[in-house]
Amino acid sequence: MKSRIFWGIVAPVAAIVTSLLLISGILLLKHTSPVDILKAMIDYGFSPRNIVAELNIASGYYIAGVAAAIGFKMMLFNIGIDGQYRLAVFFAAVVGGLFTLPPVLHVTLIILVGAIVGGLWGSIAGYLKVKRGISEVISNIMLNAIAAGLVAYLLQPTRLGEQAEGSNNLNTPIIAPSGQLPTIPFLGGQIHGFIIFTVFIGLAYWVLLNKSTFGFNLRATGLSFKAARAGGVNAPKMIFVTMALSGAIAGLTGMGTLLSETHSYSISFPSGYALTGLALALLGRNHPVGIAFAAYFWAFLDRSAGVLDLNGVPKEIITIMQGTIVLSIVVAYEIVKRINKQQEQKLVGSASATLKVSATTEGEASA
Amino acid sequence: MSALLNNVMKNKVVRKFASPWRLALLVALVLIVISVVRRITGANDLTSAGLSSATLRFTIPLLMAGLGGLWAERAGVINIGLEGMMIAGTWIGAWFAFLHGPWIGFLAAAIGGALVGLFHGILVVKIGIDQAVSGLAINLLALGAARYLSGVLFIPNGGDISVSPMVQQPGYLTVPGISSWLLSINGKNIIILSDAAGVLAGFVTEISWATIFLLITVPLSTWILWRTRFGLRLRFCGENPIAAESLGVKVYRTRYMALAISGMFASLGGAYLSLVASQVYREGQTAGRGFIGLATVIFGNWRPSGVLAGSVLFGLTDALRVRQPTSIHAALLVIVILGALFVIWSITRGRMKTASITAAAALFIGFIYIKVPIIPNEFVTFFPNLATILVLVLLAQKLKPPAMLAVPYREREEGH
Amino acid sequence: MSAxxxxxxxxxxxxxxxxxHNVNLAIKKGEIHAIIGENGAGKSTLMKILYGMVMPDSGTILVDGKKVIFKSPQDSIALGIGMVHQHFMLADNASVLENVILGSEPTSFGGVIQVDAARAKLIEITKNYGLDINPDQLVAELGVGERQRVEIAKVLYRGAQILILDEPTAVLVPQEVDELFRNLKDLTSHGLTIIFISHKLDEVLSIADDISVMRAGTTVASVIPSKxxxxxxxxxMVGRELPKRREVSTKPGLEKxxxxxxxxYVTPDHREILHGVSLEVHSGEILxxxxxxxxxQSELIEMIMGLVKASSGNVSIMxxxxxxxxxxxxxxxxxxxxxxxxxxDGLLMSAPLWENRILGHQATAPMANGFWLNKAAAKKDSERIVVDLDVRTPSINVMAAALSGGNQQKFIVGREMADKPxxxxxxxxxxxxxxGAQALIWNQLIEARLAGMAILLISADLDELFNLSDRLAVISGGKxxxxxxxxxxxxxxLGLAMTGEKIA
Structure with a gap:
C-alpha cells in the first residue's frame, strides 16, 4: 500500500524533473543559465497579478482535466473535449444573449445549456463506440473539426454572431448583466466567480465516483468490462453515459471566461483544451486534488512563459516542456507498473501451496 | 457522395473496376457528367487545367499523411502523431532547403520524419505507453520545437518566429508539345473533349518533380506491402501478431520500421507544403492535415489506392473551395447525377438496399443543391471529417481495418 | 515398424x-495415433512438450531413434513436427497463400516474394493430399473446415512429417469431420504420421490405428481399436472407481x-449452442x-445469469x-x-478487495444505501469473509490481483454466499x-445446501461432481x-454419456 502511494507521487515528480533537465540542457546550449531563467519565471509567475490570471486559467484547465479524468476512469480517451467545449460555450453564449432573465435563473440556464450541448456532442462518440464499435479517438478527432466548422459558420454576422464596428473580431451578442457572474476581488485582481463552481465540479466528481453506486458501476466497467457485466452492470450503457458525462463537463470549460469576463463568445476563445485536459488528468492521476495541482502548475507555466522572451529565450520552450512532461509521466507510470508487477509476481511466487496455473489456461493442469 | 463512397469502399466493386476497360468506362462516364454539368451551370473551372493542377497540389500532402497513417496502421499501430510529424517536415524541409536547396530539404525531412516516427515506435511498442497519448504528445512537442527553433534559427536569417525565409522550389516539368496541344483543345470549348483535355493538361503542365516522385510512393507502397516479404510480415503484425511471432516474425522490429516509414511519409507531406505548395514555412501550415490523413486511411479502406482516392476527393474539395466556391455548388449536381446513375446500376444488379440508400442520399444532396446556392466554406472545410464519420457509420461492415489495430502487443519474453 | x-x-x-507424470508413448511412422483422455488428463501439456512450447522437467523424447531437446517450436519444426492448433492462428484479412507462407516465404533478390513459386508449391501440396483450398481466397471468407485445412497446409508447407492435431473435430460439423478424416487418411497413405488428440470415442475408434489413454497426467493404456x-x-478414461459421494443427512427439498x-440458444452467427435444455434445481439440492x-456449459450459465438471451424456451427462478x-x-x-x-469475470483485479466485495451487489443493501455506496458495510463484510473463509491476505486494502488464485476464489465464494441467495x-x-482451498470451498457449498440453498454446480472435475452432487446432469453437444x-x-x-451417447 505504502509503496503504491509512494510510486504514485514519484512518477509525476520524476516526469517534471526530467523535463526540467531537458529544458536546462536546451538553455545551456544557448549559453543561458537555467537557474536565472527559473528564478525569473518564479518571480514573474508568482506576482499577485499573475496569480490571479493563473487561477482563472487554471479553473478552465481544471474542468477540462476532470472531463478527461472521468473518461480515463472508463478507459475512454476523450480527445473530443475541444469540440465539446467549443460548441457548448458557443451555444451557451448565444442562448444567454437572447434575453434577460432573473439573475440566478439566467446564469443557471447558460450553464445548463453548456452542459447539455457538450453532453450531446460527447454522446455522439459514445453512441458510435457502443453501437458501431468505432474508436472514440477517431470519431472525436472528426467531431472536433466538425464542431469548429459549425461554430465558425454560425458565428458569421448574418447568422448568430456580430461584428463590432471597426474590428474584424466576430462574437456573439453580449449577455445581459442578469446572465453575468460577479468576480471575486483577490490580491488586487478579479477572480472569476465560476471558480466556486469549479471547486464544486471537482467535489462532485470525487463524490460521484467514489461514493455512489453510479460511480462504482462506472469504475467497475472501466476496470473490467466483463467482470462488470457479470456483476450485473449494464456496461455498454455505462460507456455511453460516461462519454456523455465527460462531454457535459467539457462543456463547462469555458464558462468562467464567458460568465465573468467576456460575456460573449468570440473566435479568440482558446483552443487545445483536449490535450491540456488529458495531460492534467494523467499528471494528477485522475484525482481531483492531483488535477488541481496539475492545473495550477500548467497555468503557471503558461503565464510565466511571458517573461522568457524578455530574457532572450523563445517562450515556446514551455510548450516543449509541457510535451515532455506528458511523455515522461506516461513512461514513468508504465515503468512503475512493470516494477509493481514484478514485485507482485515475486510475492505470489514465494507463497507456497499456490498455483501458477490461472483459470484461463484451459484447465489442463487442474486435475 | 454516397455513390462515390460506395465505389471506393466496396472491395468487390473496386476489384471489378480495376480491369482497365471498366475503369476507362467509369472515367469517361464521370467526365461526360461533369462536362454536361459544366455546360448547364457555367462553372467552367470544373474542368480547367488550373483546377486539376491545384487539386494535385492539395492532394499530395493529404496523400502523404494518409500513406503515413496506412503504414503505421497496417502494422497495428495507430499514429495520432501524423500532424506533428508533418509539422516537423514543414520546418526541417524549409530549413534545409534554405541552407542547401529543395532536394536536400526533402531528404532531411524524410530522415527527420523517420526519426520522429521511430521515437513514437519506441514509446508505444517497446515501452508500451498509450498510442494516443504518445501521438498527441508528439504533436505538442513538434509544435513547440518548430516554434522554438524558428525563434532561434529563422529570425537571424531574415525570417520570423512563425515564418521561414523564402526557399527555392524544386524544378517543374511541362511535357513539351502535349501540354500546349491539350491546352489548345481545352480552349476550343468542344464538349467532353475539351473537358478531358483541360483535366489532363493540369497533369502535364508545370508539374513539380516533387509531385511526381511523391505520387510514385502509392504504387510503391502497394508493391512493398503486397509483394515483398517485409510487407507481408508487416501486415501480419497488424492482423495477427501472435501468429506472426510464432512463425518467427520479429514483431517489434517490424513495427519500428513501419513507424519510421510512417513518419517519413508524413514528414515528406509536410515538406511538400513548405517547399512546393508555398515556398516558405509558415506556422500552422499543416492545418490539421495530419488528422485528415488519418481520415483518408479509413476512407481508403487501408489500401494505398484507396488513400489516393480519398486524398484526391478531399484535395479536390480544398481546391474548389480556394479557387471558385460556385463550382462546389456545381459539383453537387455532378454527385446527384452520378448517384442517380449508380442507383440505376444497383437496381439492375438487384441491390435494392444500396439503391435505396444512395437514392435517399442523392435526393438529399439534390435538395441542398436547389435550396442552398452557395455552400458555406466552413462546411467544405470539415467535409472530409463528416464524410469519414458517415463512412464509418454506413459502411462499417465493409471496412477491413487491420484486426489488431491499436491493440497493445507484448512479445513473449525470453525463457517462458 | 519402428517408432x-x-x-x-x-x-x-x-x-x-x-x-x-511418467508419460510413455511410442508412435509408429505412418499411423494415426490417437491420444484420449478427460479434461485435465494432461494431453495438452504433453503435446506442448512435444511441440517445444513447454520444456519437460525430466524424461526423454526420441525422434527417429535420436534423442532430442526442444527449446522452442522452431526446433521441433526443424525436425518435421507440426502442430495444428485448436484455436486457429490465421489472419482473416489475408489470403490463404499469404497465411501459409508467412515466415517461410520463398523470395528472390530484394525480398520480393516469388508468388508463383509459392502458389505452385501450395497447389502441389493441396493436390497431393487432397486438401480442398483455394490459395487466393481471403481467409475471412472461409468456413471452419477450410480454415483447418489451411492450418494443415501451413504445417505441410514447412515440410512436417509428423502432425499433431489438438482436438481437431471440436469445432467441426459432421460432414467436415468426414472430410477431415479423408484428408488424414490421405496424409498417412503418403507416409506422414498423425497424432490425434480427442475425447470422442466414436471418432477415435473409426480413425485411429493406435490409441493411448491418459488419465490424471499419466498414460494408463495403449490399445488397438480392433481389440x-x-x-x-x-x-x-474415467478410471475404475468413481469417487464416493460425501454422506449428507438430509434430502433435497421439493421447492423448484x-x-x-x-x-x-443460437449465436448471432447462427450456431446452435444449446438445444432444448430442460433442468430443475430444488431447494437444498446440488445439481x-x-x-x-x-x-x-458457458452459454447455459450466461443464459441463467441474463448475459445472453435464450433464443427460445424459458428460465424461471422461484x-x-x-x-x-x-x-x-x-x-x-x-x-x-x-x-x-x-x-x-469475477474480480476487478486492480481494485482493492473491499471494493470487490461490492461487485455484483452494488445495487442492493447492505452494499448500497439507495444511490450511495455503503463503504463501511463493504469493509466490514470483507473482513468477515477474510476470517470466515481463511482468505490469506495482509489486509482488505490490497489489490485482488495480489492474492493467489485460491484466495481470490475463496473471497468470491464468500461474497456470492454473503447475501444467502x-x-x-x-x-x-x-x-x-x-x-486446502478446495476443501474449504466444498464445505461451504455443502453447508449452504444443508441450509436450503439450491446450487447448480458446473464442473470438469469428477471428484468435485461426485463429492457434492445430489443429482448429475450430463451435457453433450448442447443437450x-x-x-x-x-x-x-x-x-x-458416465464416460459414454459425456462422449455424447444417450443413455436409455
Missing part, C-alpha cells in the same frame, strides 16, 4: 500440480428454485452438470420467468454467481486452487443427455 516418436518417462510439474470397444475406453424449460468443456430480465434484476432476485473465469451458480468453483444418480452411476455410463 518415429518415442516419449519416455516425461514429467512436468507446475507449482502445486503435476501435469504430466477394444467404447465401453472399455470409457472406463479407461431454478427451472429451465426447453431452452435453446452437478458434468460434461466435456465447450459443450454449452416461479418468476426471468428470460427477459437483466443480469442486475436476476442477481437482485436472489442469485449468487461464481463465474468459471474468476479473473476475467436462494440459488447459487457455481462454475468450476475449485479450478486451479490448492487442496442434456442424461440425468444420473451419482450413487448408482458406473464409470462406463
Amino acid at each position: 518415429i516418436v518415442e516419449i519416455q518417462g516425461i514429467e512436468k510439474k507446475y507449482p502445486g500440480v503435476v501435469a504430466n 477394444t470397444n467404447k465401453k472399455e475406453l470409457a472406463e479407461l 428454485i431454478l427451472e429451465i424449460k426447453d431452452a435453446t 452437478g452438470v458434468a460434461g466435456v468443456e465447450g459443450n454449452g 416461479g418468476h420467468d426471468i428470460s427477459d430480465s437483466s443480469s442486475r434484476e436476476i442477481r437482485d432476485s436472489g442469485v449468487g454467481y461464481i463465474p468459471q473465469d474468476r479473473q476475467r 436462494s440459488l447459487l451458480i457455481a462454475a468450476q468453483p475449485t479450478r486451479g486452487v490448492d487442496v 442434456i443427455v442424461a440425468v444420473l444418480d451419482p450413487d448408482k452411476t458406473t464409470p462406463e455410463q
Whole structure:
C-alpha cells in the first residue's frame, strides 16, 4: 500500500524533473543559465497579478482535466473535449444573449445549456463506440473539426454572431448583466466567480465516483468490462453515459471566461483544451486534488512563459516542456507498473501451496 | 457522395473496376457528367487545367499523411502523431532547403520524419505507453520545437518566429508539345473533349518533380506491402501478431520500421507544403492535415489506392473551395447525377438496399443543391471529417481495418 | 515398424500440480495415433512438450531413434513436427497463400516474394493430399473446415512429417469431420504420421490405428481399436472407481428454485449452442452438470445469469420467468454467481478487495444505501469473509490481483454466499486452487445446501461432481443427455454419456 502511494507521487515528480533537465540542457546550449531563467519565471509567475490570471486559467484547465479524468476512469480517451467545449460555450453564449432573465435563473440556464450541448456532442462518440464499435479517438478527432466548422459558420454576422464596428473580431451578442457572474476581488485582481463552481465540479466528481453506486458501476466497467457485466452492470450503457458525462463537463470549460469576463463568445476563445485536459488528468492521476495541482502548475507555466522572451529565450520552450512532461509521466507510470508487477509476481511466487496455473489456461493442469 | 463512397469502399466493386476497360468506362462516364454539368451551370473551372493542377497540389500532402497513417496502421499501430510529424517536415524541409536547396530539404525531412516516427515506435511498442497519448504528445512537442527553433534559427536569417525565409522550389516539368496541344483543345470549348483535355493538361503542365516522385510512393507502397516479404510480415503484425511471432516474425522490429516509414511519409507531406505548395514555412501550415490523413486511411479502406482516392476527393474539395466556391455548388449536381446513375446500376444488379440508400442520399444532396446556392466554406472545410464519420457509420461492415489495430502487443519474453 | 516418436518417462510439474507424470508413448511412422483422455488428463501439456512450447522437467523424447531437446517450436519444426492448433492462428484479412507462407516465404533478390513459386508449391501440396483450398481466397471468407485445412497446409508447407492435431473435430460439423478424416487418411497413405488428440470415442475408434489413454497426467493404456470397444475406453478414461459421494443427512427439498424449460440458444452467427435444455434445481439440492468443456456449459450459465438471451424456451427462478430480465434484476432476485473465469469475470483485479466485495451487489443493501455506496458495510463484510473463509491476505486494502488464485476464489465464494441467495451458480468453483482451498470451498457449498440453498454446480472435475452432487446432469453437444444418480452411476455410463451417447 505504502509503496503504491509512494510510486504514485514519484512518477509525476520524476516526469517534471526530467523535463526540467531537458529544458536546462536546451538553455545551456544557448549559453543561458537555467537557474536565472527559473528564478525569473518564479518571480514573474508568482506576482499577485499573475496569480490571479493563473487561477482563472487554471479553473478552465481544471474542468477540462476532470472531463478527461472521468473518461480515463472508463478507459475512454476523450480527445473530443475541444469540440465539446467549443460548441457548448458557443451555444451557451448565444442562448444567454437572447434575453434577460432573473439573475440566478439566467446564469443557471447558460450553464445548463453548456452542459447539455457538450453532453450531446460527447454522446455522439459514445453512441458510435457502443453501437458501431468505432474508436472514440477517431470519431472525436472528426467531431472536433466538425464542431469548429459549425461554430465558425454560425458565428458569421448574418447568422448568430456580430461584428463590432471597426474590428474584424466576430462574437456573439453580449449577455445581459442578469446572465453575468460577479468576480471575486483577490490580491488586487478579479477572480472569476465560476471558480466556486469549479471547486464544486471537482467535489462532485470525487463524490460521484467514489461514493455512489453510479460511480462504482462506472469504475467497475472501466476496470473490467466483463467482470462488470457479470456483476450485473449494464456496461455498454455505462460507456455511453460516461462519454456523455465527460462531454457535459467539457462543456463547462469555458464558462468562467464567458460568465465573468467576456460575456460573449468570440473566435479568440482558446483552443487545445483536449490535450491540456488529458495531460492534467494523467499528471494528477485522475484525482481531483492531483488535477488541481496539475492545473495550477500548467497555468503557471503558461503565464510565466511571458517573461522568457524578455530574457532572450523563445517562450515556446514551455510548450516543449509541457510535451515532455506528458511523455515522461506516461513512461514513468508504465515503468512503475512493470516494477509493481514484478514485485507482485515475486510475492505470489514465494507463497507456497499456490498455483501458477490461472483459470484461463484451459484447465489442463487442474486435475 | 454516397455513390462515390460506395465505389471506393466496396472491395468487390473496386476489384471489378480495376480491369482497365471498366475503369476507362467509369472515367469517361464521370467526365461526360461533369462536362454536361459544366455546360448547364457555367462553372467552367470544373474542368480547367488550373483546377486539376491545384487539386494535385492539395492532394499530395493529404496523400502523404494518409500513406503515413496506412503504414503505421497496417502494422497495428495507430499514429495520432501524423500532424506533428508533418509539422516537423514543414520546418526541417524549409530549413534545409534554405541552407542547401529543395532536394536536400526533402531528404532531411524524410530522415527527420523517420526519426520522429521511430521515437513514437519506441514509446508505444517497446515501452508500451498509450498510442494516443504518445501521438498527441508528439504533436505538442513538434509544435513547440518548430516554434522554438524558428525563434532561434529563422529570425537571424531574415525570417520570423512563425515564418521561414523564402526557399527555392524544386524544378517543374511541362511535357513539351502535349501540354500546349491539350491546352489548345481545352480552349476550343468542344464538349467532353475539351473537358478531358483541360483535366489532363493540369497533369502535364508545370508539374513539380516533387509531385511526381511523391505520387510514385502509392504504387510503391502497394508493391512493398503486397509483394515483398517485409510487407507481408508487416501486415501480419497488424492482423495477427501472435501468429506472426510464432512463425518467427520479429514483431517489434517490424513495427519500428513501419513507424519510421510512417513518419517519413508524413514528414515528406509536410515538406511538400513548405517547399512546393508555398515556398516558405509558415506556422500552422499543416492545418490539421495530419488528422485528415488519418481520415483518408479509413476512407481508403487501408489500401494505398484507396488513400489516393480519398486524398484526391478531399484535395479536390480544398481546391474548389480556394479557387471558385460556385463550382462546389456545381459539383453537387455532378454527385446527384452520378448517384442517380449508380442507383440505376444497383437496381439492375438487384441491390435494392444500396439503391435505396444512395437514392435517399442523392435526393438529399439534390435538395441542398436547389435550396442552398452557395455552400458555406466552413462546411467544405470539415467535409472530409463528416464524410469519414458517415463512412464509418454506413459502411462499417465493409471496412477491413487491420484486426489488431491499436491493440497493445507484448512479445513473449525470453525463457517462458 | 519402428517408432518415429518415442516419449519416455516425461514429467512436468507446475507449482502445486503435476501435469504430466511418467508419460510413455511410442508412435509408429505412418499411423494415426490417437491420444484420449478427460479434461485435465494432461494431453495438452504433453503435446506442448512435444511441440517445444513447454520444456519437460525430466524424461526423454526420441525422434527417429535420436534423442532430442526442444527449446522452442522452431526446433521441433526443424525436425518435421507440426502442430495444428485448436484455436486457429490465421489472419482473416489475408489470403490463404499469404497465411501459409508467412515466415517461410520463398523470395528472390530484394525480398520480393516469388508468388508463383509459392502458389505452385501450395497447389502441389493441396493436390497431393487432397486438401480442398483455394490459395487466393481471403481467409475471412472461409468456413471452419477450410480454415483447418489451411492450418494443415501451413504445417505441410514447412515440410512436417509428423502432425499433431489438438482436438481437431471440436469445432467441426459432421460432414467436415468426414472430410477431415479423408484428408488424414490421405496424409498417412503418403507416409506422414498423425497424432490425434480427442475425447470422442466414436471418432477415435473409426480413425485411429493406435490409441493411448491418459488419465490424471499419466498414460494408463495403449490399445488397438480392433481389440477394444467404447465401453472399455470409457472406463479407461474415467478410471475404475468413481469417487464416493460425501454422506449428507438430509434430502433435497421439493421447492423448484431454478427451472429451465426447453431452452435453446443460437449465436448471432447462427450456431446452435444449446438445444432444448430442460433442468430443475430444488431447494437444498446440488445439481452437478458434468460434461466435456465447450459443450454449452458457458452459454447455459450466461443464459441463467441474463448475459445472453435464450433464443427460445424459458428460465424461471422461484416461479418468476426471468428470460427477459437483466443480469442486475436476476442477481437482485436472489442469485449468487461464481463465474468459471474468476479473473476475467469475477474480480476487478486492480481494485482493492473491499471494493470487490461490492461487485455484483452494488445495487442492493447492505452494499448500497439507495444511490450511495455503503463503504463501511463493504469493509466490514470483507473482513468477515477474510476470517470466515481463511482468505490469506495482509489486509482488505490490497489489490485482488495480489492474492493467489485460491484466495481470490475463496473471497468470491464468500461474497456470492454473503447475501444467502436462494440459488447459487457455481462454475468450476475449485479450478486451479490448492487442496486446502478446495476443501474449504466444498464445505461451504455443502453447508449452504444443508441450509436450503439450491446450487447448480458446473464442473470438469469428477471428484468435485461426485463429492457434492445430489443429482448429475450430463451435457453433450448442447443437450442434456442424461440425468444420473451419482450413487448408482458406473464409470462406463458416465464416460459414454459425456462422449455424447444417450443413455436409455
